[in-house]
Amino acid sequence: MRSLVFLLLVALASAKVYQRCEWARVLKNYGMDGYYGNSLADWVCLTKWESGYNTGATNHNIDGSTDYGIFQINSRYWCDNGQTPTSNACHISCSELLTDDVSVAIKCAKRVVQDPNGIGAWVAWRRHCENRDLTSYLSGCGL
Numbered sequence: 001m002r003s004l005v006f007l008l009l010v011a012l013a014s015a016k017v018y019q020r021c022e023w024a025r026v027l028k029n030y031g032m033d034g035y036y037g038n039s040l041a042d043w044v045c046l047t048k049w050e051s052g053y054n055t056g057a058t059n060h061n062i063d064g065s066t067d068y069g070i071f072q073i074n075s076r077y078w079c080d081n082g083q084t085p086t087s088n089a090c091h092i093s094c095s096e097l098l099t100d101d102v103s104v105a106i107k108c109a110k111r112v113v114q115d116p117n118g119i120g121a122w123v124a125w126r127r128h129c130e131n132r133d134l135t136s137y138l139s140g141c142g143l
Contacts (some may be wrong), residue, residue: 007044015056016100018070020044021141028143030106036113042125043109047071048137049124050076050115056098057073069097071109074121078108 016027024044027033033040050072051057059067065076065084075084081093090108097105112121119125 014099017055018053020048020053020137021143023047023070024138024141024143026102027106030103033111033143034107035110036118038113038119039134041137042119042129044137045123045129045132045134046119046125049128050122055100055102055134058098066094068094069105070102071097071105071112071114072124073097073105073108078112 017131024040027043028040030037030042035043047053047070050067051070053070055070055091057067057069057070057072061074063076065074066081067074068081069078073079073090073094074083075086075094078088078090079092079097080086080088090111091106092108097108111120115121120130
């Protein structure tokens with residue numbers, strides 16, 4: 001347990017909060033624009049409402065699971081936090097989602113979106129992004 005707490009503290013110390021356009025460029029560079037039929041604006045909107053573009057964000061859910069990182073990836077299904085029973089479909093430790101190295105988080109998000117719910121697996125996307133004009137999320141970014 002102590003090692004998990006230590007790893008989480010180290011991860012949080014290296015967390016980053018992105019600016020909107022900076023994050024949009026990162027997502028584009030990782031091939032997220034059009035990934036599984038989702039626009040770059042979908043991903044920027046999703047992460048705005050899930051984490052405020054914060055790689056160190058966490059949220060504890062009433063079912064005992066925790067959401068981690070900029071995409072708020074859930075410990076019950078996608079990562080292992082050493083506490084929540086998990087299927088760990090991304091085959092990662094949840095602490096890997098809390099650093100400013102977003103490659104692991106993006107790879108896992110790509111895995112999540114391949115499931116039957118697609119991008120709708122994220123509640124924030126359904127509530128704030130689905131069927132909405134998302135042009136403002138890329139406005140002024142030069143993308």
